[in-house]
Amino acid sequence: MKKKKSENKEKRQNGRNLSARSSFWRFPIVWMIVGAIGIVLIDTLFRRLTEQVDGLISLVFTLVMGFLAILAYKLTLTYLARRSTPEISSQRAGIETVLGILTGTIFITGSAFIIMALGGYSFQWASSADSSSVLITSIEAALGAAIVEELIFRGLMFQAIDKLGGKPLALAVTSLFFGVAHLGNTGATLYSAFAIALEAGVLLGAAFLWRRNLWFAIGLHFAWNAIEGLLGIPVSGHSAAGLFTVKVNGAALLTGGDFGLEGSIVPVAVSLLISIPMLIWTARNRGVEARNLPVS
Template sequence: MKKRSAQKEHSQMDEKLSKWRLFWRFPIVWMVAGAISIILVDAFIRPLGEQVPGLLSLLLTLTMSFLAIIVYMLTMKYLARRSIPELSKKGAGFEAIMGALTGVIFIALSTIIIVSLGGYSFQWANNADTVTNLIASIEAALGAAIVEELIFRGLMFQAMNKLLGNWAALAVTSLFFGIAHLGNAGATLWSAFAITLEAGVLLGAAFMWRRNLWFAMGLHFSWNALEGLLGIPVSGHTTAGLLIVKMQGPYLLTGGDFGLEGSVVPVIISLLIAIPMLYAANRNRNHMLQKV
């Protein structure tokens, strides 16, 4: 009798453990758990970085970024119970550089068009501390790129993809990415819609195409860093750049206080870049299905 009772207890414990594991493996659960953990890491370290100067602040941002990546990997390994090819070390440098070049082309082309239409003019910031401003722009861009890509393209996209499929994942993450920027300075319903299209769709398309977070992070980083160095507000956040921008003309051209992301120009340019990426992503997916 004792043996049967012990076996029954073990069976019940195994059943409870099995249900507990299934709970954590549900996509919404590991998505939320991972996102909260990454946000907490960011919320704990970022204020420390704001209290120290220059290189030490950048070092803290690098530390925060490293810890956020570790949290993401642990979430995927132990909660989602899946491999992490999107953060593979193999080819990471190449993917990050190609993503960064894509971001530079995107922002440079958008800025040149706005300048040619009379929306922006620039002058050198004579009193600027070049090194300090350079570090500040890199630091702000790096932290945002890594944290936001881990949460939106890493956790949310893949959770939604698991539940609803690729295209629904792209729509959901793009929408939430736009909503997340509504609280920024100078934000409007239009700027949120613009962010949904230009950032949500472009970064989502980049991830769908490359299936690589290093590429998306590189694109996001160079996008924000170049804007900051040009003195253009980055989604409402102003940083001291190497140049001072003067805006003139309608809001839809300049983006106003929200910055370049509020302009219709990068919305159009981003879609022209994203559409070929989405086409390539769909072709790659069909090719993989044919192999199976």
């Protein structure tokens, strides 16, 4: 009898230990950090590999990196957070990515055109540039950054903080961290970090909330960086050998200075014109869904 009681007590203790371990891994900050570390390690490994090769092989490595990063994200949320991942569902992935690319292209080309019209930029075709090499390099750099940063910021961080404090807090915190993450870039200032927080953090967060998937945000982010690179404009302080040479004239508030277009007031204003309607639409949709919920 005593032996049976001892066994039952041991089983209960083991059950509590398993429950405690499970609760630990399911805590949002824990799976957010674990997932982010996994994605960063994959990105770091493949960055070193792509540095050893050129051309299409480098682009292929970036695509493989993206696939593995998405897999790491899915495994983290499935087995640690214990939740499904509809935000990376293959359903409508293609159309959402294309819509994001179109949105990002309109945003960046529109912002660059406004700055050019105000006398801040003048473009000249870089006749000496190797067009195919520039194209592959721009796509590779933009694709890697878009996948990794969106999985971490809008995928892991946004949803972890949403779980703890709701969507408004998640949008504010991820936007702030996104701006801070760019402070170490060439030409960065406190203003450029603030600009990134608004034009990128808020816009990409709003895009994620509006479309309810990461594909749209990844497409938007990809087009943003790729178009900048192709135009020869520094991408968040990183110089780009584009298809054009850019002559910069005027105050840094207009042109962005050494940091590039993101440091300009123009894309900040344009991004808010895009993100605010997205947020309004999201709030209205959630209001309609709440009203349509059955009364228990």
